[in-house]
Amino acid sequence: MFIPKEVKHRSPAHRAYVASLPCLITGFWNETNIGHHLLKAGGHSMGSKACDSLTIPLQHFYHDRLHANGNEIAFLANHGWDYLRMLNTLKEINANSPVERIRNATAVDEAIRHYSQ
Secondary structure, three states: OOOOOOOOOOOOHHHHHHHHOOOOOOOOOOOOOEEEEEEEOOOOOHHHHHOOHEEEEEEEEHHHHHHHOOOOOHHHOOOOOOOHHHHHHHHHHOOOOOOHHHHOOOHHHHHHHHOOO
């Protein structure tokens, strides 16, 4: 598994920002939107979450389905998201984050390099 070498950033402000964005699957926002910490992008170990810079917006329904499915990459692909395209979208999300340390985080760039090989 790929594990970025950066510190795991935690930011309630960034998580709130991500939850305020449209769901990546439906393209719509509603009050059930939450952030999903990407597991396959790296940066987590058993029992811990990935860095907040690896968080995408999903409606709660899809977030539950993703975890029930167990295969993040296949689940996102079944909903029209190539993993590299999704990582590049995540890079744009982070670039607009209200949190400077998230804007400067390198975990997404490292994941893009890894999945581009």
